[in-house]
Amino acid sequence: MSKLIDLQTQIAHLQKQAEEIRGKEFEATVTEIRQKMQAFGITIKDLQATKVKSKAGRKPKVAAADKPAKVKKVTAAVAAKYRGPNGETWSGRGLTPKWLSSLIAQGNTKEQYLIPA
Known part of the structure; x- marks a missing residue:
């Protein structure tokens, strides 16, 4: 067999293994997230909130859409010298x-x- 075919076979085998591992870890991850949500009292509504509460008294970052637009100074044209x-x-x-x-x-x-x- 050629090296290319060997590599393609290995790639297909590794991708299959990756999907199997992902499937196994997916359920464990979802379970872990649910446990943490219950422990901290987090709801789906909390996850869908647009602003995140600040940490340790810090102000939350302001989204670009919330900032006022900067006004560009209008300067008069200067005559050619x-x-x-x-x-x-x-x-x-x-x-x-x-x-x-x-x-x-x-x-x-x-x-x-x-x-x-």
């Missing part, structure tokens, strides 16, 4: 744009591209 040879503009705020950086690297100055007020 610099204009490049191909019509590019820059307000002078933030990082220097690539088009201006490359012009400065070629020996030009920022002041050459200032837009007259």
Whole structure:
């Protein structure tokens, strides 16, 4: 037999064993859960609750849907302060744009591209 067929046979055998073990452990797990539910007085309704009671005085985590939406600040547009040879503009705020950086690297100055007020 080829190695592939041997491996596939082993896989099928192991999957069958896994299902058998799962079936045996399933009943034991369900029994254990029922015992713990009875010991702690937990009901199905408790399990279906949306919020979990806090532990040791900690506040429960707030779901994302319960948090108020963040309001984004609206800022006014800033007029362009610099204009490049191909019509590019820059307000002078933030990082220097690539088009201006490359012009400065070629020996030009920022002041050459200032837009007259």
